[in-house]
Amino acid sequence: MSVDTSDIIGKSRVLRDVFNMLAKVAPTETTVLVAGESGTGKELLVRALHRNSQRRDKPMVPVNCGAIPKELLESELFGHEKGAFTHAVRSRAGRFEMAEGGTLFLDEIGELDMSLQVKILRFLQEKEFERVGGSKSIKADVRVIAATNRNLEEEVKSGCFREDLFYRLNVIPIELPPLRRRGDDVLLLAEHFLDKYSRGSKPLGISSGARDLLLNYPWPGNVRELENFMERMSILCDNNEIKPADLPEKVLQAGGIEPEFRPDQGDGFKWPSLKDMQESGLDLKDFLENIEDRLLLEALENSEWVKNQAAEVLGIKRTTLIEKLKKKDLAPGSSTQIDK
Numbered sequence: 001m002s003v004d005t006s007d008i009i010g011k012s013r014v015l016r017d018v019f020n021m022l023a024k025v026a027p028t029e030t031t032v033l034v035a036g037e038s039g040t041g042k043e044l045l046v047r048a049l050h051r052n053s054q055r056r057d058k059p060m061v062p063v064n065c066g067a068i069p070k071e072l073l074e075s076e077l078f079g080h081e082k083g084a085f086t087h088a089v090r091s092r093a094g095r096f097e098m099a100e101g102g103t104l105f106l107d108e109i110g111e112l113d114m115s116l117q118v119k120i121l122r123f124l125q126e127k128e129f130e131r132v133g134g135s136k137s138i139k140a141d142v143r144v145i146a147a148t149n150r151n152l153e154e155e156v157k158s159g160c161f162r163e164d165l166f167y168r169l170n171v172i173p174i175e176l177p178p179l180r181r182r183g184d185d186v187l188l189l190a191e192h193f194l195d196k197y198s199r200g201s202k203p204l205g206i207s208s209g210a211r212d213l214l215l216n217y218p219w220p221g222n223v224r225e226l227e228n229f230m231e232r233m234s235i236l237c238d239n240n241e242i243k244p245a246d247l248p249e250k251v252l253q254a255g256g257i258e259p260e261f262r263p264d265q266g267d268g269f270k271w272p273s274l275k276d277m278q279e280s281g282l283d284l285k286d287f288l289e290n291i292e293d294r295l296l297l298e299a300l301e302n303s304e305w306v307k308n309q310a311a312e313v314l315g316i317k318r319t320t321l322i323e324k325l326k327k328k329d330l331a332p333g334s335s336t337q338i339d340k
């Protein structure tokens with residue numbers, strides 16, 4: 001069976017491994033635990049699992065276990081009977097019942113408290129549950145897929161997650177790799193998002209310098225961070241291409257570029273502007289000569305006119321330095337100066 005993963009962009013080997021796993025697991029009835037850092041595309045993957053399963057025409061019901069207050073979560077999941085608690089004026093089905101025949105997606109399952117963990121485990125083992133305030137067992141034909149950005153094994157060790165539930169969920173684990181391990185997928189995704197947010201106009205390009213920097217940055221917020229960033233660029237970037245100077249400080253720093261060396265930015269180094277040149281009264285050639293003279297002299301002074309050292313500081317050969325000094329008439333005439 002060929003699987004449809006068309007909305008998950010990426011060609012890296014690590015992502016292809018995920019697709020292979022998806023192709024094997026999606027058509028089965030097994031419970032799957034999707035793990036991965038925040039923003040790696042866990043929800044996208046879970047939707048693809050459902051879409052490529054036999055249950056595709058039945059509901060896929062997501063529950064974010066971290067976003068629903070603890071007191072409400074049990075009734076949200078399993079439903080309740082009339083009178084089960086103060087505001088339970090009528091009986092109500094929970095998400096397990098709503099997912100009948102389909103898939104229940106338990107997102108952020110690491111957030112479940114212990115008492116609910118027991119109830120989920122019971123469902124996974126017996127395929128039945130009770131509504132809150134009810135005594136009748138209800139059967140449901142529901143496939144459970146769970147996701148977490150926590151390390152559940154650690155949670156088990158620290159006593160926050162039941163070991164038996166962990167093993168029951170972890171029959172098939174799928175780990176979504178962080179974006180920083182997906183190589184050139186960063187660029188594929190960046191272009192995909194620029195296209196998505198171009199709103200009819202020609203999508204922004206990315207200069208080769210900016211590409212290198214995007215590849216170098218570790219993307220702690222993963223694909224979500226990259227998507228948000230490309231959306232921002234599509235709105236703010238004035239050129240038709242993203243250049244290194246458009247990238248935020250943290251991206252430049254990760255690429256080893258100190259912010260002071262950015263043109264027109266930071267409080268440190270500033271490139272001379274045309275205005276500076278005009279104000280000096282010099283033309284381009286003389287202005288540049290002047291800058292060079294100053295740097296040569298400063299290097300020589302700092303190294304007490306030891307030319308080897310000065311040349312090293314300047315990043316040029318000793319012979320080049322001597323040549324420049326001669327040409328500029330800066331060569332020290334006095335014999336007291338050490339000529340090494």
Ligand SMILES: Nc1ncnc2c1ncn2[C@@H]1O[C@H](COP(=O)(O)OP(=O)(O)OP(=O)(O)O)[C@@H](O)[C@H]1O
Nearest residue numbers: 007008009037038039040041042043044149223224
């Ligand atoms: N490979 C991908 N191709 C295209 N879009 C992606 C990809 N991975 C993630 N996205 C997009 O990035 C955003 C975050 O993805 P998703 O919500 O699936 O991540 P998540 O792992 O569930 O994050 P969280 O842990 O914060 O819930 C979504 O807008 C999603 O469409």
Ligand SMILES: [Mg+2]
Nearest residue numbers: 042043107147
């Ligand atoms: Mg999610």
